[in-house]
Amino acid sequence: MITALIGIVIGTGLSIQTAVNSQLRKFVISPYLASMISFVIGALFLTIISLLIGSPLGISWELIENEPAWIWLGGVLGVIFLTVNILLFPKLGSVQTAIMPILGQIIMGMLIDNFGWFHSMRQAFDSYRLIGICLVLLGVFFAIGIQEVRHRHERSNENNLHLWIWRIIGIVSGMLMSTQVAVNGQLGVVLDSSIQAAFVSFLVGALTLIIVVGVKERSFAKVSNPIKEKASWWVWLGGFLGAAYVLINIYLVGQVGTGQTVVLVLFGQIAGSLLIQRFGWMGSQKTKIDWIQIIGLIMILAGVILIRMF
Template identity: 55%
Template sequence: MLTILIGLIIGIGLPMQTSINSRLKVSVGSPFVASLISFSLGTLFLALITLLIDKSLLFPLNLFGKEPFWLWIGGLLGVIYLTSNILLFPKLGSVQTVIMPILGQIIMGLIIDNFGLFGSLVQPLNWSRIVGAILVVIGVIGAVSINQIIVYRHKKFVPEKSNNLWFYRLIGIVMGMFSATQTAINGHLGIVLNSSVKAAFVSFFVGTISLIIIVTIIHPNLSFQKNKDTPWWIWLGGFIGALFVLGNVYLVPKIGTGLAVVIVLVGLIVGSLLIDQFGWFNSTKNPITFAQIMSLLIMIFGVIIIRLL
């Protein structure tokens, strides 16, 4: 029960982080710079937590030779996933940019569990897990697409016309698979380092270094002037992201990658609906519909099937 609660809480925090970072992007003028600030603050936060709990940020250097190379790329995969969403949005539009990666996350989560990839728990694929995953996908499509379609039709928003639509959809699915892979890698890293907080710190640190390189290339003459209207909460995204990674590092060894991904997705949808309902973080209010509530219940039923059957 505790693991499910943790998964839901960090999932609820994820759309809040997205909303906060979107507002930060407005202040700094670049999504990459906003991501760098968010990652940097998250890294500092996790460094402090690691020092308080483990008394040290260091670990045996011989692990680089003993452990597979993929153990250290979780943070890089996170940056790739984040960047891909920015680039896919004008090609696919809001709805598909959400749904395609989620589909990839669920598919990869089930594959990882079935074969025990990246040190994850082996949980053989069966019909109950497949049916549960399908119900979650149906719930996601219902919860996300209904309001988004109404909003963007009202604003007359349409994605860029492209002859390679299925190519970009495939990219979205693959990026979602990268995200699930990151979850599994970070979970195994926590076991290797014998510390969930140190594993989360390493992942964020790698992501921060990656973003420093990207921002240096894209914005070599970067300057930042804080806007007087900038709200205080735009600096909280990194802390929420840090807790999200830390929560996943804790969950994966206990319940497996597939179930961790699915539970977090339920929390993500709940958080998104709450933001829409109350207009948090200066977002536009979009009252929750009955169809969205039913879609959420379908997702929860899917999780129950995966968890209990």
């Protein structure tokens, strides 16, 4: 029960991180720069935590040589997911930007569990898990996707092929997110430390984005824009929330497996998104929550229980 609650809480934190980073982008303009700030702050936060508890920061070269290359790529996968989400928003809108990666996360999470990819805990795909996944997908539609159907007539005609390309990109980014969960989980096992694994993941992500921003933007001057324009203090919280998300995810994968971790986080992510929408937190637009969205959350919870208990 406590494990499930932790997964839901960090999922809620992930939805808050998305809202925070969206606001940060308004000040720094570049989605890559916004992602870089988030990862650098997260890496610094994890460095401080590691030093305080005496967790090692360095990794032996022998360990790097003996482990598969993919085990060090969790940070790169996180960079792709975070940046793609920022890019998707103006293309698809908030609803589809949420639902497409979620679909990818569910699909990949169950595949990883069923086949034991990335040395994950293997959990066979049985009828109970199938019913649970169907309930989760239907719940996602009720909680998020139904708004898209209701307001479809309000949108002007757009190039469907162009939109479907972005939708597929969103699904793939969600699959990469589930892969990151599994990869970082195995890294935590290899290093025998969730904190060190989270630090490595964020450090790799931060260095990757520093290089990307240096090549693409050729300037880091806009980093100071939020300070110059007196942005709210919480625009800097994305990195802390992201670090907590990765750290706790690594722990949860070892306890309940990749698939269940993804679904628990998914429930928290949707619940958090609806709360942000209802109360207009983090500068987002305030929108009333429909009763059918509540039904969607209940269906997701039922699916989570089926997947966890059987």
